[in-house]
Amino acid sequence: MGSLRFGRDLIQLEEAQERVLRTVRVQPAEQVRLEEAMGRRLAVEVSADHSVPHFRRAGVDGYAVRAEDTASATGGAAVSLEVLETIPCGTVPTQRLAPGQASRIMTGAVVPEGADAVVMVEMTDRQELAGKEAGLVVEIRKAMAPGENITAVGQECGEGEKLLAAGTVIGPGEAAVLATFGYSMVPVFVRPRVAIFSTGAELLPVEETLAPGRIRNSNSYMLACQVRESGGEPSIMPILPDEVEQVQAELLAALSWADIVITTGGVSVGDKDVLVELFERWDGELHFNKIAMRPGSPTSFGQWRGKPIFALSGNPGASYVGFELLVRPYLRKALGAVDPLPQTGTAFLDAEYRKGSAYPRYVRGTSRVEAGQVKVRPAGRDKSSIMISIKDADCLICVPAGGRGAEQGELVRTISLQQH
Ligand SMILES: Nc1nc2c(c(=O)[nH]1)N[C@H]1C(S)=C(S)[C@@H](COP(=O)(O)OP(=O)(O)OC[C@H]3O[C@@H](n4cnc5c(N)ncnc54)[C@H](O)[C@@H]3O)O[C@H]1N2
Ligand code: MOO
Numbered sequence: 279m280g281s282l283r284f285g286r287d288l289i290q291l292e293e294a295q296e297r298v299l300r301t302v303r304v305q306p307a308e309q310v311r312l313e314e315a316m317g318r319r320l321a322v323e324v325s326a327d328h329s330v331p332h333f334r335r336a337g338v339d340g341y342a343v344r345a346e347d348t349a350s351a352t353g354g355a356a357v358s359l360e361v362l363e364t365i366p367c368g369t370v371p372t373q374r375l376a377p378g379q380a381s382r383i384m385t386g387a388v389v390p391e392g393a394d395a396v397v398m399v400e401m402t403d404r405q406e407l408a409g410k411e412a413g414l415v416v417e418i419r420k421a422m423a424p425g426e427n428i429t430a431v432g433q434e435c436g437e438g439e440k441l442l443a444a445g446t447v448i449g450p451g452e453a454a455v456l457a458t459f460g461y462s463m464v465p466v467f468v469r470p471r472v473a474i475f476s477t478g479a480e481l482l483p484v485e486e487t488l489a490p491g492r493i494r495n496s497n498s499y500m501l502a503c504q505v506r507e508s509g510g511e512p513s514i515m516p517i518l519p520d521e522v523e524q525v526q527a528e529l530l531a532a533l534s535w536a537d538i539v540i541t542t543g544g545v546s547v548g549d550k551d552v553l554v555e556l557f558e559r560w561d562g563e564l565h566f567n568k569i570a571m572r573p574g575s576p577t578s579f580g581q582w583r584g585k586p587i588f589a590l591s592g593n594p595g596a597s598y599v600g601f602e603l604l605v606r607p608y609l610r611k612a613l614g615a616v617d618p619l620p621q622t623g624t625a626f627l628d629a630e631y632r633k634g635s636a637y638p639r640y641v642r643g644t645s646r647v648e649a650g651q652v653k654v655r656p657a658g659r660d661k662s663s664i665m666i667s668i669k670d671a672d673c674l675i676c677v678p679a680g681g682r683g684a685e686q687g688e689l690v691r692t693i694s695l696q697q698h
């Protein structure tokens with residue numbers, strides 16, 4: 279039995295997170311088409327290289343006028359103005375308004391010089407005059423205030439304004455900004471390639487028929503989803519047996535192309551806990567192999583050939599939580615996030631949690647808002663070996679170390695899940 283198996287140094291989760299984040303190298307950038315940039319993280323800061331809007335923009339279909347010309351207009355006593363021209367969207371007005379003049383204008387078109395308001399067409403009547411006074415006249419039935427129905431230059435944003443920080447996840451609003459400023463190609467961080475290995479002689483590939491003592495490999499698929507959600511490119515690798523030679527060879531092979539390796543299982547104190555065996559004989563660097571947390575206390579992390587290896591516990595609950603607390607922050611930082619650690623909040627515990635523990639516990643929780651208060655309860659049976667309740671969790675409930683657990687109604691700290 280090697281020394282790592284029992285003689286492990288216990289560290290706090292915060293220390294483990296720090297050790298993980300210290301090793302992160304930010305990913306290189308690549309250019310992708312704007313329509314393919316959704317969900318990616320921006321690799322550059324984006325500033326406005328022009329004001330928005332960059333011309334005075336009509337906000338309604340109607341008539342551009344001089345507000346002072348309309349001062350006396352009411353429903354009963356309209357003001358008549360001479361119509362100079364029609365200004366459709368995408369064109370530039372050719373004439374400046376003088377007193378007594380108006381121009382027909384469409385929503386989104388350039389407001390002509392001289393005009394300082396746009397009257398909705400519903401507040402006007404048109405007249406075609408004949409004879410000596412031939413021409414088009416518009417009757418305005420509403421007094422306008424200067425600036426009414428006009429979006430001023432730079433009202434949305436001024437030239438030079440910083441709009442998107444590097445590391446921002448590109449969603450609908452960001453895509454609209456990028457399009458506005460001409461980014462047909464967008465510099466984004468390259469997705470880290472993540473090799474996912476599950477270890478254990480009991481594991482069956484998903485397509486196999488159940489057999490006595492065997493279970494299907496669920497961790498790899500769960501983790502692949504977590505990797506994808508975090509912006510990584512997962513590869514589900516073949517199941518590894520509890521044979522250290524083979525595990526060593528397969529992980530080394532993966533390190534030649536993957537940016538990150540994740541394993542599950544084989545990190546505890548069982549006879550066949552093969553990752554422990556590997557860490558005893560490899561030429562890599564082990565940064566920790568025991569964290570004061572439940573689930574996932576034997577979670578281990580090291581670097582081999584300069585690449586990070588996360589060895590998560592095999593128990594599905596521990597694997598899931600280990601990823602959220604350690605791997606997701608790594609991926610987020612590698613993709614330029616400035617705040618890689620999960621967001622925390624508080625909520626009222628809606629059920630008692632009587633399970634005390636020597637280590638802080640991260641209990642899968644389901645939260646809801648009731649009468650303006652966030653309430654949270656355990657998502658189901660919360661044992662690290664239980665897989666079924668993972669799907670119901672939207673947060674982790676932090677239960678401090680100690681023999682007491684937590685009371686119903688107590689304000690508890692929570693960690694949000696499923697962020698990018
Ligand atoms: N004597 C002790 N026994 C255990 C301790 C301990 O401190 N002393 N720690 C327990 C804790 S805590 C955990 S967590 C587990 C960690 O176990 P391993 O990481 O070594 O994982 P395995 O032994 O390989 O498997 C544990 C469990 O999970 C199932 N499993 C594994 N891989 C998968 C997969 N890909 N998909 C679905 N399920 C998987 C496996 O069949 C086992 O049931 O050790 C405790 N024991
Ligand atoms: O890693 Mo274990 O989950 O602490 O039960």
Ligand SMILES: [Mg+2]
Pocket residue numbers: 543544545546547548550551592
């Ligand atoms: Mg084990």
